[in-house]
Amino acid sequence: MLSKIVRTVANQLILFILIFGLYVIVxxxxxxxxxxxxxxxxxxxxxxxxxxxxxxxxKKSLRERTLSIMESSGALIFIGLAFAGIGIVFFYNxxxxxxxxGRIPVTGPNPGxxxxxxxxxxxxxxxxxxxxxxxxxxVLAMALFSSGxxxxx
Amino acid sequence: xxxxxxxxxxxxxxxxxxxxxxxILIFKRNLIKLIMGIGMLASGVNLFLVxxxxxxxxxxxxxxxxPEGPMVLPVPQALTLTSIVINVAVLALMLTMVILIxxxxxxxxxxxxxxxxx
Amino acid sequence: xxxxxxxxPILIIVIPLVVAFLTPLIGRxxxxxxxxxxxxxxxxxxxxxxxxxxxxxxxxxxxYTLGATSPxxxxxxxxxxxxxxxxxxxxxxxFMGIIWATVSLAAAIFSLSHMARETxxxxxxxxxLLMVAGCFGMIFTGDLFxxxxxxxxxxxxxxxxxxxxxxxxxxxxxxxxxxxISAVAGLIFLFAVGLLYGQYNSxxxxxxxxxxxxxxxDKIALTLFLVxxxxxxxxxxxxxWYPDSYTVAPANITAMLVITSHACMYAxxxxxxxxYGITLDPATVGWIIVIIGLxxxxxxxxxxxxxxxxxxxxxxxxxxxxxxxxxxxxxxLAVLGNPGALATYGKAAISGGIFHILNHAMYKPLLFMxxxxxxxxxxxxxxxxxxxxGHNMKFTLILYIIGTLSIAGIPPLNGFASKFLxxxxxxxxxxxxxxxxxxxxxxxLASFTKAFQSAFTGPQLPEYKDVxxxxxxxxxxxxxxxxxxxxxxxxxxxxxxxxxYPATDALINxxxxxxxxxxxxx
Numbered sequence: 162m163l164s165k166i167v168r169t170v171a172n173q174l175i176l177f178i179l180i181f182g183l184y185v186i187v188x189x190x191x192x193x194x195x196x197x198x199x200x201x202x203x204x205x206x207x208x209x210x211x212x213x214x215x216x217x218x219x220k221k222s223l224r225e226r227t228l229s230i231m232e233s234s235g236a237l238i239f240i241g242l243a244f245a246g247i248g249i250v251f252f253y254n255x256x257x258x259x260x261x262x263g264r265i266p267v268t269g270p271n272p273g274x275x276x277x278x279x280x281x282x283x284x285x286x287x288x289x290x291x292x293x294x295x296x297x298x299x300v301l302a303m304a305l306f307s308s309g310x311x312x313x314x
Numbered sequence: 315x316x317x318x319x320x321x322x323x324x325x326x327x328x329x330x331x332x333x334x335x336x337x338i339l340i341f342k343r344n345l346i347k348l349i350m351g352i353g354m355l356a357s358g359v360n361l362f363l364v365x366x367x368x369x370x371x372x373x374x375x376x377x378x379x380x381p382e383g384p385m386v387l388p389v390p391q392a393l394t395l396t397s398i399v400i401n402v403a404v405l406a407l408m409l410t411m412v413i414l415i416x417x418x419x420x421x422x423x424x425x426x427x428x429x430x431x432x
Numbered sequence: 433x434x435x436x437x438x439x440x441p442i443l444i445i446v447i448p449l450v451v452a453f454l455t456p457l458i459g460r461x462x463x464x465x466x467x468x469x470x471x472x473x474x475x476x477x478x479x480x481x482x483x484x485x486x487x488x489x490x491x492x493x494x495x496y497t498l499g500a501t502s503p504x505x506x507x508x509x510x511x512x513x514x515x516x517x518x519x520x521x522x523x524x525x526x527f528m529g530i531i532w533a534t535v536s537l538a539a540a541i542f543s544l545s546h547m548a549r550e551t552x553x554x555x556x557x558x559x560x561l562l563m564v565a566g567c568f569g570m571i572f573t574g575d576l577f578x579x580x581x582x583x584x585x586x587x588x589x590x591x592x593x594x595x596x597x598x599x600x601x602x603x604x605x606x607x608x609x610x611x612x613i614s615a616v617a618g619l620i621f622l623f624a625v626g627l628l629y630g631q632y633n634s635x636x637x638x639x640x641x642x643x644x645x646x647x648x649x650d651k652i653a654l655t656l657f658l659v660x661x662x663x664x665x666x667x668x669x670x671x672x673w674y675p676d677s678y679t680v681a682p683a684n685i686t687a688m689l690v691i692t693s694h695a696c697m698y699a700x701x702x703x704x705x706x707x708y709g710i711t712l713d714p715a716t717v718g719w720i721i722v723i724i725g726l727x728x729x730x731x732x733x734x735x736x737x738x739x740x741x742x743x744x745x746x747x748x749x750x751x752x753x754x755x756x757x758x759x760x761x762x763x764x765l766a767v768l769g770n771p772g773a774l775a776t777y778g779k780a781a782i783s784g785g786i787f788h789i790l791n792h793a794m795y796k797p798l799l800f801m802x803x804x805x806x807x808x809x810x811x812x813x814x815x816x817x818x819x820x821x822g823h824n825m826k827f828t829l830i831l832y833i834i835g836t837l838s839i840a841g842i843p844p845l846n847g848f849a850s851k852f853l854x855x856x857x858x859x860x861x862x863x864x865x866x867x868x869x870x871x872x873x874x875x876x877l878a879s880f881t882k883a884f885q886s887a888f889t890g891p892q893l894p895e896y897k898d899v900x901x902x903x904x905x906x907x908x909x910x911x912x913x914x915x916x917x918x919x920x921x922x923x924x925x926x927x928x929x930x931x932x933y934p935a936t937d938a939l940i941n942x943x944x945x946x947x948x949x950x951x952x953x954x
Contacts, residue, residue, distance in 0.1 A: 191378045197399050229456050236453040240446060251442045252499040266377075273378035299406050306413050332623075339616065345608075352615050359619050359626070366630040390629070393577055397622060400584045404615045407588060411595060411608040418601035429602045430676040 162215050171213035178206035186289040190281045191273035196288025203289075204296040216304040228298045235291030242280055242287065254279040324365035331358030345412050345422040349405065356401040363394045433483075438503055440484045441496045441519045444477055444529070445568045452561035459554035467544055470557050474540050474564070478533040485526045489934055493948035494521045495574070506949050514636045514949050520574030522945060523938030527786070527931060528571045528698050531793045534916065535691050536564045539684035542801055542909030545902075546684060546808055556596060563589040563688060570695050574949065576625045576707075577635045579699060580618060583664070586692050587614035594681040594689075606680040613673045617663040624656035637707055638949030641942055646711045654712065657703050658720075664696040666751055667758065668728045675735075678747040679813075683804020684909070686743065687797030690750055694789055697757065701939060704765055709942040718766025725758030726865060729872045737879045741813050742803045745883060746796075749839065752872060753792050759869070760785025760854045763861045768940070777857040783936045784853030787928060791846045791920065795838040798913040802832045805902045805910070806887060815886045822888035824899045829888050831910050836884060838917055840877035846920040849928075 162168075186199030211219055246253030256263050256279040266277045275282075331354055338351030367387030373380055375388035412422060419427040436443070451473040459466045488494055496503050496519040506514045521529075540560065547556055566589060569582030591614065595607025625635070627649055632640055644650065659670075666674035678686045704717065732752025739745040764782035767773040805828050806821065807813055822829045834845070841851040851873060859866035901907075920927050938944070 192376060193374070197395070233453045233456050237450070240450050240453075243446075247439065250497065250500055250503050251439065251446070253501075254499065270377055270380045270382075296402075303410065303413070306410075348612065352612065352619075355616065355619050359623050362623065363626045366626060389635075390626075393622075393626075393629075396577075396581060400581070400588075400618075401615075403588055404584070404611060407591060408608065408611055408615075411604055411611070414595070414598055414604045415601070415608060418604065427605075429605055430679070 162218070163213050167213050171209055175206050175210060178209070179203060182206070182289075186285055187282065188273075188275065189285040190278040191275065196285045197292055199285075200289045200292025200296065203293050204300065207293075207297045208300055211300060211304055216301065216308060219301065220305065223297060223301060225298070228294045228301075231294035232291055232298070235287050235289075235294060238287040239284055239291070242284055246280075254281075256280050256283075321370075324361060324368070328358045328362040328365065331355070331361065343424045345415070345424055345427075348424070349408050349412065352408070353401070353405060356397070360394045360397055363390045363397065366390050436480070437483055437487055439496070440480045441494065441521050441572050442498065444480050444484070445519075445565055445572060447473055447477055447480075448561045448565035448568070452558045452565065455558050455561070456554055459557075463553065466554060466557060470540055470561065471537075471544075473561075474533075474537045477564075477568075478537055481526070481529050481533045484521065485530060488521060488523060488526050489930065493944060495519065495948055496521075507951060513634055514639050517578055518574045518636060518638075518949060519572050520638065520945070520948055521572050522948070523934035524698065524701070524786075525571050525938075527790070527935040528695060529568065530931070531790060532564075532567055532571065532691055532695070534912065535793060535797050536560075536688060538797065538801075538909045538912040539688050540909075541912070542684040542687075542804070542906050543682070544905040546682065546804060546906060550597065556593070559589045559593050559596075560685075560688075563593065563692070567692055567695050571698060574637050575635055576628065576637060576640075580622055580625060583621070583696070583699075584614075584618050586695075587611065587618065587664075590614075590685075590689055590692060593685045594677055596682065596685075600680065603680040606677040609673045610677040613663060617660045620656055620663075621660040624653040624660065627653040627656070636949065637702065638946045641707055641709055641946050642950060644708060644711050646708070646713075650708075654703070654708060654717070658700065661696050661700045661703070662724065665693050665700070665754065667724050667754065668731045668751070671728070671731075671751055674751055675744050675747040678750070679741060679744040683743070683800050683807065684797075686747075686804075687800045690796050690800070691793055693754070694793060697754065697789075701761060705768075705939045706942050706945050710769060714768040715766055718762050718764075718768070721762030721765060722759055722865065725755045725760075725762055726868060727755070728752065728758065729755030730868060733872050733875045733879070737875065740815050742806065742815050742818075742883060742887065743800070743813055745815075745879070746799055746803060749876060749879075750792075750796055752876065753788070753796065753839065755872075756851070756854060756869065757785045757788050757792070759858065759865060760788060763858050763865075764940075766861070774940075777860040779936060779940070780853055781857035781861070782939060783928070783932050784850055784857055786935050786939075787853060787932045788850040790927070790932065791838065791850050791917075794913050794916045794920070795835045795847065798831060798910055798917070799835040799839070801906070801910045801913075802828050802835065805906055808902055808906070809899045810896060815883060818887045818893075818896075820888075820890045820892040821896060821899065823892050824896070825888075825901050827901060827907055828910075831914055832884065832888065834914055834917060836877075836880045838921075840880060841873045842877070844921055846917055846924060849921075849924040 182199045182203035185194035185202055186196060189195030243252045246255040257265070262276055262278055262282055264274060264277045266274055335351045335355035335358060338347060338354070342348060342351065367390035369384050369386050372384045372386040375385045415427055416422050421427055451469060455466055455470065458469055484494065495506060497506055498517045500508060500516055506518055508515070547553060550556070563586055566582045566585030570579055570586060573579055573582065588611070591607045591611035594610055595604045597603050628640060629635055631649055632643055634640060663670045678689060681689065704712070729752050732748050732755060736745055736748035736752065739748065760781045764778045764785070767778040805825070806818065809825065810818060812818065838845045838847040841847045855866045855869060858869065
C-alpha cells in the first residue's frame with residue numbers, strides 16, 4: 162500500500178485510462194487498434210491500481226468468479242457471432258447492409274464513419290472483454306502467488 | 315539523414331537480435347535470463363515480419379484521413395499482431411512456472427534446480 | 433445431413449473450442465454435468481470425422497473458405513490468387529483426424545476417474561478441449577500461418593496440462609522445459625513463414641506449391657522448417673526435452689501429447705511432399721530424413737534399456753518408434769523423382785510408414801495408460817519397487833501384453849504388418865537400414881519383457897496386497913484402443929486398402945492438392 166497521494170491520483174486516473182482503452186477498442190475498424198490493443202491498455206490501468214493498493218485489497222473488488230464468467234462469455238459471444246452466419250459460411254459478415262453497423266463506406270481516403278464494418282466492431286468488443294478479464298486474472302494471480310497465497314477453486 | 319541509412323538496416327537489426335538471443339539461450343543458466351532471451355527472440359522475429367512489408371515512402375495502411383501516396387503492406391502487420399498475442403500468453407505461462415519452481419526448490423539456477431536426469 | 437457434411441471441417445475445429453469455454457459456466461452446476469458434456473462433445477466430433485472421411489474417400493478433396501459467399505469459393509470474382517483462410521482436407525489429413533478423434537475420446541474417458549482426486553478439474557477439461565481443437569486445426573488447415581497459430585495453441589495447452597499437478601516438483605520442471613522448447617521452435621517456424629511470404633506474397637500452401645521456384649531463400653526456409661519441426665517431434669539430436677516432459681505428465685495427457693508430435697510429423701510431410709514437391713532435391717533431402725530416422729531408432733532404444741522409471745522407459749520407446757516412420761517416408765521421398773523406383777518400392781515404403789503411424793497411435797497410448805493405471809493404484813512409477821501386480825490387476829495385465837506384442841512386431845498383431853512393409857521396401861533401397869531396423873525391434877522386445885517381469889510377475893509384495901483393479905472408466909478408455917488394435921490385426925488388408933493407400937496417394941499426388949484450390953487454372 163503506497164502513500165495517500167499515490168492512492169488518490171490512481172483512483173482518479175483509472176477513469177481516464179478506461180475511457181482511452183474503450184476508445185481504442187471501439188474504433189478498431191477505423192484507426193490502429195482493436196480488441197487486444199484496447200484490452201491491454203485497460204489492463205495496464207489495473208496494474209497501476211495493483212501497485213498503488215495491496216493485492217489483498219484488489220482481490221475484494223475483482224473476484225475470481227466474476228472474471229471467469231466475463232472471460233467465458235467474451236469467448237462465447239465471439240464464436241456465437243461467427244456461427245450466426247452459418248447459413249452461408251462460418252464467419253460470414255451478415256450485418257453488411259442492415260441498420261446495425263451496416264453502412265457501406267466510400268472507397269479511397271475518407272474521414273472514418275463508425276457505423277460501418279458489419280460484424281467486426283461487435284467482435285472487437287467481445288475480444289476486448291475477454292482480454293481484460295484474462296490478463297487481469299493473470300496479473301492478480303501472480304501478485305497473490307508472490308505474497309504467499311493461492312486462488313483455490 | 316534517412317538517405318544515409320542502408321535500405322536493409324531493419325533486417326540487420328532483426329538478425330542481430332536473433333543472434334544475441336540464441337547466445338543467451340545456449341550459454342546462460344539463470345531461468346529469468348532464459349525467459350528474457352525468448353522475449354528478445356520474439357522481438358527479432360516480429361521486427362523481421364514488419365520490415366518485410368515496407369515500401370519506400372509509404373503511409374500507414376488505413377483509409378481514415380490518409381495523405382496521398384503508396385501504402386505499406388497490411389498483411390505482415392496482422393501476422394505480427396497475432397505473434398505478439400501468442401508470445402504474451404507464452405511468457406505469462408513461463409513466468410508462472412518459474413515462480414512454482416522457485417517455491418519447490420529454492421533457487422532459479424538451472425544447474426542446481428534440476429531433478430530429472432538420465 | 434448434407435449441410436452438416438459441407439460445414440464439417442470447421443465444425444470439427446470449433447465444437448471443442450465452444451465446449452471448452454462453456455465448461456467453466458456449466459461446471460458451476462456440478463461435476464457430473466460437465467463430464468457428460470465433455471464426453472458427448474468428443475463423441476459428436478468423432479461422428480463428424482467419420483462422415484467426412486466417407487465423403488473424402490468417395491469424392492476427393494474437400495475445401496472450406498472462411499467468410500466467403502460459398503464454402504468452396506477459393507478464387508472469388510476472377511482473382512488469380514486465393515484469398516481468405518482456406519481449410520483443405522485430403523486423404524492424409526483425414527487419416528490423422530480419425531486417429532486424433534479416437535485417441536482423445538479414449539483419453540477423456542480415462543481421465544474421468546484418473547483425475548478425480550485433483551482439485552480444479554474444470555480447468556483441466558478446458559485445457560484438454562483446447563488441445564483437441566488446436567491439434568485438429570493443425571491437421572485440417574491449408575494455410576501456413578494458420579498452422580503456426582494452431583501449433584502454438586496445442587503447445588501452450590499441452591505445457592499447462594503437463595504441469596497441472598503442481599504439487600510434484602518434477603512435473604513443473606517438465607512443463608517448463610516443454611514450453612521453452614515449443615516457444616523457440618514456433619518462432620523459428622514463423623521466421624521461415626516470413627521468408628516465404630516475402631518472396632511470393634501469399635501464405636496458402638496450394639498457391640505456394642504452384643509458384644515455387646527453388647531459390648536460395650527457399651532452401652534456407654526449408655532448412656528452418658525442418659529444424660523447427662524436428663525439435664517439436666523429438667527426433668535425435670534435438671530430443672533431450674522429450675523424456676523429461678512425457679514422464680511427469682498425467683498418463684492420458686502423455687497419450688494425447690504423443691499424437692500431437694505425430695501431427696507435427698504430419699506437418700513435415702506436408703512441407704516436404706506438398707509445399708515443395710518435386711522442385712526440392714529429393715535425393716539429398718530424402719537421405720537426410722532417412723539418416724535422422726535411423727539415428728533416432730537406435731538412440732531411442734539403447735537409452736530405454738536401462739531405465740527404471742516406467743513412464744520414462746516408454747517415452748524413449750516412443751522416440752524410437754517414430755524413427756521407423758521417418759525412415760519409411762524418407763525412403764519414399766528419396767525416390768520421388770524416379771518413377772520406376774517409386775512404383776516398385778517407394779510407394780510401399782511410404783505406405784509402411786503411414787501404416788506404422790496408425791499402429792503406433794493405437795498401441796503407444798494404450799501402453800502409457802497401463803503405466804498410468806499402475807501409478808493410480810500403487811502411487812509410484814519406479815519399476816524396482818513394484819512387483820507381483822499381475823495377481824490383482826488381471827485386465828491391466830492382458831492389455832499390457834497386447835501392447836507389448838504389438839510394439840515388438842510379433843505376428844499376428846498389427847505391429848508386425850507395418851514393420852514387415854517397412855523392412856521389405858527399405859531393404860531394396862539400402863540393405864543396412866533394414867538390418868538396423870530388425871535389430872532395434874529385437875532390443876525393443878527384450879526391454880519390454882524385462883519391464884513386464886518386474887511389474888507384473890513374481891511373488892506378491894506385502895504392501896500391494898489389497899490393490900484392486902482400476903475403476904471402470906479407465907478400463908473403457910483402454911478398451912477402445914485395444915479393440916482398435918485387435919480389429920487392425922485381424923483385417924490388415926481392409927485397413928490398408930481403405931485408409932492407408934488413399935493417404936499415400938494424397939501425399940504423392942501434389943497436383944490434386946493444388947487443383948483443389950486453384951480449380952483448374954493454368
